[in-house]
Amino acid sequence: MKVLNVKGYLFVLTLLMMGLIFCNNCIAFQPLAGDIETFNPSFQYFDEDADDVIKIGLLWPFSGPAAANGAIYWLQIGWAVHDINTQGGVMVDGKQKKIVLIKGDTQMEPAAAKRAAEKLCLQDNVDIIMGSTGSHIAAIGQNVAAKYKKIFVNMASYSDTLMDQDKFNKYTFRTCSTTSMLANGLAHFYANRPEKDFYILCQDYAYGHEFAENFVQALAQVRPDARIVGKDFHPLFVKDFAPYLSKIQGANAQVIITADYTPDSNNLTKQWDQLGMTIPLAGPFVLNPLALQSIGEPYGKGFVTVQSCLLDLDKPGNKEFALAWNTQWKRWKDPLYSTNLFQWTGSTLAQATIGTYWLMHVIEKAGELNPDKIVATWEGDQTIIFGNLYSMRACDHQAMFNMHVSEIEWPNDYYEKSAGPIKVTAIPAEKIVPPPPKGLKNCQ
Amino acid sequence: MNPATAMYIIQALHGLAYGMLLFLVASGLTLIFGMVGILNMAHASLFMLSAYLCYQVLAFTNSFWMSLFLAPLITACLGLLLERFFLRKVQAHGLGHIAELLLTMGISMVIAESVKSIWGTESLVISIPPSLDGLASFAGIHYPIYRLFIIGLSFCILALLVTVLYKTKLGKIIRATASDPGMVSILGINTPKVFAGVFALGAWMAGVAGVAAAPMLTVFPGLADQVGMDAFVVVVVGGLGSLLGAFVVSLTLGELNSFGVQFIPKLAPVLVFGFMAIVLSLKPNGFFGEGDH
DSSP states (O other): OOOOOHHHHHHHHHHHHHHHHHHHHHOOOOTTOSOGGGOOGGGOOOOTTOSSEEEEEEEEOOSSTTHHHHHHHHHHHHHHHHHHHTTTOEEETTEEEEEEEEEEEOTTOHHHHHHHHHHHHHTSOOSEEEEOSSHHHHHHHHHHHHHTTOEEEESSOOOGGGGSTTTOOTTEEEOSOOHHHHHHHHHHHGGGSSOOEEEEEEESSHHHHHHHHHHHHHHHHHOTTOEEEEEEEEOSSOSOOHHHHHHHHHTTOSEEEOOOOTTHHHHHHHHHHHTTOOSOEEETTOOOHHHHHHTOTTTTTTOEEEESSOOOTTSTTHHHHHHHHHHHHTTOOSTTTSSGGGSSOOHHHHHHHHHHHHHHHHHHHHOSOOHHHHHHHHTTOEEEETTEEEEEOTTTOBEEOOEEEEEEESSOSSOSSSOEEEEEEEEOHHHHSOOOOTTOGGGO | OOHHHHHHHHHHHHHHHHHHHHHHHHHHHHHHHHHHOOOOTTHHHHHHHHHHHHHHHHHHHOOHHHHHHHHHHHHHHHHHHHIIIIIHHHHHTTOHHHHHHHHHHHHHHHHHHHHHHHHOSSOBOOOOOGGGOSEEEETTEEEEHHHHHHHHHHHHHHHHHHHHHHHSHHHHHHHHHHHOHHHHHHTTOOHHHHHHHHHHHHHHHHHHHHHHHTTTSOBSTTHHHHHHHHHHHHHHHHOTTOHHHHHHHHHHHHHHHHHHHHHOTTTHHHHHHHHHHHHHHHOTTOTTOOTTO
C-alpha cells in the first residue's frame, strides 16, 4: 500500500476543507436549531422588496372581527420562518435564501380574499401562498394560486370537499387535518370507552354538517351499540346556547360532540358551566385555556379534545418543541400573545408551524422554486417533525398523519387554571384518513 | 315536577333571560331615537366598549359591582362627549339623518379599532362574580342565578326608565322636548342639554347591558356585530322610539328562540326574521311605531 507523502496529505486536507466549506452551504436547516430566543411575534419585520428571497403570502384575516385568527397564524408561521431564517434560510438554486412573509388580508370575506390573493400573486409576486381560515376563503385562495401557477398550502381549512374532484388542483397541498380525520379520530377514541349516548351540536354550515356526518358514520363502524340521542345545528355566532343545552340535558346524553370554534366554542363552554352541566364536551376546539379559565374549577376536566398534534411532554420531539415554545412565551409581553392561549403549543397552534417546516424541507429537496418541481417533490414525500410522521398522499395532496385524542385533566403540569391533556391517545393515520376522493383522475 | 313541565318552564326562563338582555341593549337605542331622533349606529359598539371596560375595571378592582357602576358611567360620559362635539354639530348644520347615520357608523368603526389596539383581538376572560355564581333551586328546577340576575336587572332598568319618563318633571321635559323642542326652548329650557342628557342615558343603558352580558358571552371585537343586529331588529319591529315595543319584541324574540330550538331547531334561526317580516308587512312602522318617524 502506497503511503501518502506530505504533498499528498496536503492535497487530501485541502479536499476535506473544500468539502466542509461546500457542505456548510448544503446543510439543511433543522427545526429549533435557529436563534429562536430573538423571536418576538409582535415585532416581525420582513423586507418585501429584498432580492433573492422566498416570498410567502399569508392569506388570513388580519383585520375585521376575525383578525385574532390571522394574528394566531402570523405567530405560528412566523416562529418557523424566524427559526429557519436565523439558520441562514433555505437552500434554493444553490444558495441560501431567507423567507419573507407578506400579509394578504382576507377580512374573512370572499371578495376581499380574492383581491388579496390576486395582489399577492400579481403585485407582491410571491412564490407561495399559505392560507386560509374558512373553507370558502381557502377555495378562493387555491383557485387564484392555481391560475397564476403558484403553490397554495392549505394549513387551516378542514372541509374534505376542498380537495375533491371538483375543487382539486395540482398546485394545492393540504398540511392540516380534514374534518373527517378529526371526526374519525374522535369516534375511534370512543370505541373502547364506557359512554355510548352522544348528542351532536355543531355549527349549521358545511363544516359542522361534515363533522357530524363523519362522526356518526365512523362511530357506527367502531361502536355499533352507540346511539346518537340528538342532533342540532345552530347558526354561526350564537349568543345564547342555553336552549340547546337544556334540550341536551333532557335527552340524557353522555357526551356532547361539538366541532364549534370561537367565539361559539367559548360561549358554549361558558354557558355549559353556568347551567351547571356535567355532560362533557368533546371536539377539536374545546381545549381553549382562556374559556376554561373563565368557568372556574375544575376548568373543563373531563372534556375530550381531538387534534393532529397535541401537547405531550412524554413524547420526544413534541417535548422539545413544547418546552422551547413555552420558554419563549414567557418573554412575550404584548397582550395579544401573552395570554394563556399561547402558553403551550400543540393543537391548531402547532399545525401551521409544522406545515411551514415541512414546506421548507420540500423546497430544499426540490432545490428550486419552480412550482412543478415542488409539486413533484412533495407528492409522496414523508417527513418526521417533532416526533410525528407526515406523508403527503400523491393523488389528492392530502397530508396523512396520526390523530391525537385526550381527555383533559385538572390539575396538570401545563396550566394553572385550565384542564390540559395528560394521557394522549394516538389514533393511527390508516384508521382515520379518508380514502382518496372518488372521481379524482390521479387517484384511480 | 313533571319533566315536560320543567322543560317548558326552563325554556321560558331562557327566553326571558335572553329577551331581557336584548331589551337592555335595544332600550337605549330606541330611547335615543324616540327622544332625540338619532338612529345611533354606534350603540352596539358602546355596548361592546362597556364589556371591555368591565374587563379592565375587574382587572384593577376585582369587583364586578364596581364594574357595573364604573363601566356604564364611563360609557355614558363618552356618549355625552359624542353628542356634544359631533352629533350636535351635524344637527346644527342641518345635514339630516343620513349624516347622523354616517357619523355614528364612523364612530362605531373607531371604537372597534380602538378596542382592538388596546385590548387585542383575542377573546377576554370574564367570569361570573362569586356572589352570582351557581344555581337557584325552586320547585325541583335548578336555574343559573346569573340569568335570574339579568332578568331582575332589566326589570329594574325598565321600571327606572318608566318612572323617570312618565312620573317625574324631568320626564315631562324630556318628552316635551322630543315632541316640540322649539316650544320647550321658548319656555326657557335648554333643549340641547336635554338631548345630550338623553343621549348619555341611552349610552349608559348600552353600558349596563355590556357589563351584564360580559360574563355570559365572549368579549371579543365581534361582539358588537353579534348583538347589534338583534337589537336593531327589536327596535324596528317594536316601532322606532317605542320602549314598550322594544320590551314586547325582545321578550317575543327570546321566547321564539328558546322554544324554536326545543321544537323546530332547523327553523329556529328563521323564526326571528319570519316574525319581523310578518309584523312589518302588517304594520310597517312596527308594533308600537308612530307614522311620523
